[in-house]
């Protein structure tokens with residue numbers, strides 16, 4: 001299943017929760033809906049994360065912002 005997730009969560013290079021190399025594995029959108037990412041999946045930078053009652057957004061200084069509402073459209 002090809003992912004269309006934005007790079008900061010869907011690049012698969014680094015784990016969005018630990019920042020460790022991930023080897024192409026991408027977290028499921030459903031999992032991201034429950035727990036916001038902390039690291040950019042493309043460059044492993046620590047992202048700025050804002051949690052809201054209805055979701056979250058996470059922003060990499062280089063790769064931009066991802067909003068959880070954008071991910072829900074892809075479930």
Ligand SMILES: [Zn+2]
Nearest residue numbers: 040043060063
């Ligand atoms: Zn990045």
